[in-house]
Every structure is written in structure tokens, then in C-alpha cells.
Amino acid sequence: MSIKSIAAKVFAKKIVKQTQAWAMHPAESQQKVFLSLIADAKNTDFGVDHNFSQIKTFQDFAKQVPIRDYEDLKPYVEKVVKGQENVLWKGKPLYFAKTSGTTSGAKYIPLTKESMPFHIQAARNAILHYIHETGKADFVDGKMIFLQGSPILEEKYGIQFGRLSGIVAHFVPKYLQKNRMPSLETNCIEDWEKKVEAIVEETFTENMTVISGIPSWVQMYFERLQQKGGKAVGDIFKNFNLFIYGGVNFEPYRAKFENLIGRKVDSIELFPASEGFFAYQDSQKEKGMLLLLNAGIFYEFVKSDEFFNENPRRYTIAEVEVSINYVMIISTNGGLWGYNIGDTVQFTTLKPHRVIVSGRIKHYISAFGEHVIGTEVERALQEAMQGTTVRVNEFTVAPQINPVSGLPFHEWLIEFENVPENASAFAEAIDDAMRKQNIYYDDLIVGNILKKLVVTPVAKNGFQDYMKSIGKLGGQNKIPRLSNDRNIVDQLKTQ
The missing domain is CATH 3.30.300 (GMP Synthetase; Chain A, domain 3)
Incomplete structure (x- = not known):
């Protein structure tokens, strides 16, 4: 066992202990985040417009701040995009994560110096929880690949713009830099098919131990590897035993992946978005992902079958129940307030609060009242x-x-x-x-x-x-x- 893997186990134990401290006190953890957010933003344009100085409780907040989607928040965002300070959050954001919108075209989600670290910590902590629970840490000595967007960023008004995955690529910890693939040159290729081919060429002879990405695109990478090598991915990468994914449910892909790999591998599910890193799978034994209640995000929940009512009830973490479909609403240290991210979740456990992503509030079928999710x-x-x-x-x-x-x-x-x-x-x-x-x-x-x-x-x-x-x-x-x-x-x- 290497010094690096031993250190990883020691660090993992520390992080798991810290996680348990806030996870087992959900209401208190969220109240602390709530009060901090209100205090930090009370002098912003949004805070003044919504009387943050008078908000003492969640009930006060719910009266002052309606649930919004991007279109509703867009007038404030446009001010920030043009370089104005203290609009949604104190100062200027470090970055804007550019995402694909629907009615609004491109969306620009602010990432601040307060919100950005949690995107990195959460992904790291997911791996550390895995190490602590399973005792497996040898993979830290091998190569790791994260299929992601281009890290090339644009700059306007002193703020950099790019895809979230490309922004995050600039924050890979130093201790992972030597292990991380692909190269910066390959990562900057915009054409996805050319990029995958270049990744295959770079990684084919490497000791790949961890592979991460959205399942559908990792599948494309695996297929190209198999075509090049003429054998299963698990035979090409003999020490590959951990797949990290997010964005979609892996289960529909699992059988195909096992066939491409030639064996079963462990997996860790993540729940990241431009708006925040919300949850990660903290256990191989429990269903669902641990909702991050101390990560600069205050959560509200609305039952999905009540969401389109004129004045739906907004629930806090202390009021939610298992197996009910909720629309997740967030307020963040990135400057989003009462914001509907569009995802629906169901709680699988309480204390700690774990969730599964059940779908999108706009992605459903109810042409005849069937409410399929x-x-x-x-x-x-x-x-x-x-x-x-x-x-x-x-x-x-x-x-x-x-x-x-x-x-x-x-x-x-x-x-x-x-x-x-x-x-x-x-x-x-x-x-x-x-x-x-x-x-x-x-x-x-x-x-x-x-x-x-x-x-x-x-x-x-x-x-x-x-x-x-x-x-x-x-x-x-x-x-x-x-x-x-x-x-x-x-x-x-x-x-």
C-alpha cells in the first residue's frame, strides 16, 4: 500500500466524521446556512428589494421571496453579466457557468468565491466516503479521467464565462494533477467526436483506475476503446474498478456497461449542477445520495403535484417525508434566491437525508392526466x-x-x-x-x-x-x- 493511499484513508476518516456532525443535525445545519445567506446578501440589490434586513425566519423569507425560475431572475442576472456589483450577491461573481436554456436561450449561472469551493469539496468528499466505507484506496495511485467540457473560458467585464465542467477543470487539486487525464490540449478540443478519439489515443496504454462522466458519453468512449483494442474495457484497463457519474440514472445503462467492461465495477453517483453541488452517494449500501446541508445552499421543497397551484406550500428540511416527489427550490451563496432548478427528488432516508433524482418538473407525460415521471x-x-x-x-x-x-x-x-x-x-x-x-x-x-x-x-x-x-x-x-x-x-x- 502506497503512502498516498494510506494518507487518503486517514483523510477519509476525518471527512466522514465532519460529515456526520452536520448530517445528523439537519434542521440546525440548514438554519445556520439560512441566517448566513440572509446576512451576507441583505445589502445587495436583491436583498434590498426583498427586505432582507427584516427577515428573521423562513416564514418571513417565503413571504418576501417568491419561487422563481431563470426567466424571473433574469433582470438581475443581466445586471451582473454587464459588470454591476452587489446585485444578487456581494461583489462580483468569479465565473458565469453557461448552460443551455429552453425559453431563455443560454443561461448564465453565477459562481462566487463563496460557492466555488463547495463544487470541488463535494466531489472530493464523495470519493473519500467511498474509501472510508470500502477500505479501497489503491486507485489513487492510478490514472483518472473526467470526461468534461472544454476548459477554455471567455472574459467580459472582469468575469470569466464557460461550461461548469470546464471551469471546475481549473480547480483540480495539485495532488491529482499528475494522475488526471486527458491532457489540457485534448480537453480543449471542442468537437466531441474528435475529442473522444484523442482521449482514446492518450489513455489506451495508461493504468486507468477511475473514470468519470455522464453515462451516455462514457459509453461512447468505451465503445471506441473496444473498437481500438478488440477486447473488453476491463481487459484494457485491468485496474479500472470505480466509475463516477452524474446527470442521469445509471441503471438503464448498467447492463451495457458491464458488457463493455467485462465485469462489474463499483460506482459513485453525484448530483452536481451549475447552480450548486447538491448531493453525492455517501454509501455503497444505502439507496440515494446524501443531501449537502452545510454547503452554502438553503433548500425548500414543494410537492410536485401541488407545484402549479397558485400558492403551494414550501417545506423545509425538517418537514419532508420519504417517497414523496418534491420540486427542489434553492437559495445559494452564488446569489440564487427561491430558485427552481427544475429537478424533482424523493427522500430515501431521513437523518441523514438522502435523495434520488426522480426527474424534471418540465419532463413528464400527462397528456391524459397520467402524471408519469x-x-x-x-x-x-x-x-x-x-x-x-x-x-x-x-x-x-x-x-x-x-x-x-x-x-x-x-x-x-x-x-x-x-x-x-x-x-x-x-x-x-x-x-x-x-x-x-x-x-x-x-x-x-x-x-x-x-x-x-x-x-x-x-x-x-x-x-x-x-x-x-x-x-x-x-x-x-x-x-x-x-x-x-x-x-x-x-x-x-x-x-
Whole structure:
């Protein structure tokens, strides 16, 4: 065992002890964050406009600060983008993370000197929790790769702009610099396909022990490795035993990954976003990710089935329950206030508070009142695949409201790696799993409002071709699991 791995175990023990101190006192941890945020921002434009000097309690805050999305906050953000100080947070932000918006085009999320360190600490602490629980630390001596966006940044008004993953690349700790791949030159390649090819060439002969990224894009990297080497990724990288991912649920990809790797490897799930690093998987034994309650973020939660009510109730961490679908609202030391990030979560445990990401409040199907969410379609597909040789590369689901004939239905577009031996039986298995999970969907089937779902195969690389056609191949871009319209599926069917 190396000195580096021994040191990692000692440090891991310390961090886990510190984590337990705040995680087992959730209400107190959040109250401390809340009061600190209000005090630090009371003299900003936003703080003055919303009477922060008079806010003493969460109830005061909820009265003064409505729930907002990016469009609502945009007038303040635009002032900051133009170089004004003390608008949403004291001073100027260090960076703006540029993300893809929907109605607003590009979104610019501020990252401040107070918020930026938590993005780095959280990713580090996730690995340290893994080391502490499993005792595995030898991987710290090998090479690690993080598939991410370009670290090239632009500067305007003294503030640098770029993709979050590219910004974070500038903060890799010194003790990881020698282990980290790919090279800066390769990381700066903008074209994703060329970048992957260059990463393959750089890493092929290295001792890769940790690989990290969004599953769909890591899968593309693995496929290229397999093509080059003519063997499983696990045979190319014999000491690769830890996969770190975020952004999407890994379960639909797990069978394909195990086939590409040639064996099972441990995994750690992260919940990062430009708006903040919210949670990480702190245990290989427990379901869900530990919500970070002391990381400069104050959380509120609104039940998703009440979210579009005129005045929905806003819950604090002390009031949440397990297994309920909540929209997560945040206020941060980056200058976001009552901000709806769009993600929905469910708590799996309390004290410590662990969550799973259940979907997006805008990504659902409810064309007939069925209220289908992301976790339901992912679980249904996973159940249908159990005990079969079926493997799936990617999928998305949308309603078909006006079929040429017969009843409406949900259409599942699936890119198969291994196709089902009996396609109709496979579709039936998905449908059965959906009906068991969602009583509204089941009622619509029983009542002959909907017919059973239809699976439409997508050609090999169809999803990659679609993402390339809209300029979103690679990086942090993801295919929505669900859409309440047919914009995506209709384009996929023309690929």
C-alpha cells in the first residue's frame, strides 16, 4: 500500500466524521446556512428589494421571496453579466457557468468565491466516503479521467464565462494533477467526436483506475476503446474498478456497461449542477445520495403535484417525508434566491437525508392526466430487462395523441444494443411495470383511454446523430427521458 493511499484513508476518516456532525443535525445545519445567506446578501440589490434586513425566519423569507425560475431572475442576472456589483450577491461573481436554456436561450449561472469551493469539496468528499466505507484506496495511485467540457473560458467585464465542467477543470487539486487525464490540449478540443478519439489515443496504454462522466458519453468512449483494442474495457484497463457519474440514472445503462467492461465495477453517483453541488452517494449500501446541508445552499421543497397551484406550500428540511416527489427550490451563496432548478427528488432516508433524482418538473407525460415521471419509466425499463439478454443504449418516451388509427398511446423510442427476442413481449413487460407503478396510467389503460405502449426501435447511433444535429453532442448534454410533446421523438424518427 502506497503512502498516498494510506494518507487518503486517514483523510477519509476525518471527512466522514465532519460529515456526520452536520448530517445528523439537519434542521440546525440548514438554519445556520439560512441566517448566513440572509446576512451576507441583505445589502445587495436583491436583498434590498426583498427586505432582507427584516427577515428573521423562513416564514418571513417565503413571504418576501417568491419561487422563481431563470426567466424571473433574469433582470438581475443581466445586471451582473454587464459588470454591476452587489446585485444578487456581494461583489462580483468569479465565473458565469453557461448552460443551455429552453425559453431563455443560454443561461448564465453565477459562481462566487463563496460557492466555488463547495463544487470541488463535494466531489472530493464523495470519493473519500467511498474509501472510508470500502477500505479501497489503491486507485489513487492510478490514472483518472473526467470526461468534461472544454476548459477554455471567455472574459467580459472582469468575469470569466464557460461550461461548469470546464471551469471546475481549473480547480483540480495539485495532488491529482499528475494522475488526471486527458491532457489540457485534448480537453480543449471542442468537437466531441474528435475529442473522444484523442482521449482514446492518450489513455489506451495508461493504468486507468477511475473514470468519470455522464453515462451516455462514457459509453461512447468505451465503445471506441473496444473498437481500438478488440477486447473488453476491463481487459484494457485491468485496474479500472470505480466509475463516477452524474446527470442521469445509471441503471438503464448498467447492463451495457458491464458488457463493455467485462465485469462489474463499483460506482459513485453525484448530483452536481451549475447552480450548486447538491448531493453525492455517501454509501455503497444505502439507496440515494446524501443531501449537502452545510454547503452554502438553503433548500425548500414543494410537492410536485401541488407545484402549479397558485400558492403551494414550501417545506423545509425538517418537514419532508420519504417517497414523496418534491420540486427542489434553492437559495445559494452564488446569489440564487427561491430558485427552481427544475429537478424533482424523493427522500430515501431521513437523518441523514438522502435523495434520488426522480426527474424534471418540465419532463413528464400527462397528456391524459397520467402524471408519469422519470423514475417510473427508468424503473419499468429496468424491470423489463431483468432476466433477459436485452441491453439498451438510450431511450426517450412521448405520447402519441393523434395516431393514424386506434387509441392514443405512449411511444417508447429505444436504441437497442441487443434487441429482444420477442419484441411484443418486451413491450408488454414494460407496460405491466408502468401500470404497477402508476395508478393513473393503469386507469387509462383499463378505461380504454390509452392502449398499451408501443416500442419503436431507433437505429444504431440514432440518439448521437440527433444530438449532433442540434449541436449538443457530448459534454454535459442529456436526452430527456420524457417529453409531453413529440418534438424530440418525431426528429429521432427522421434520423
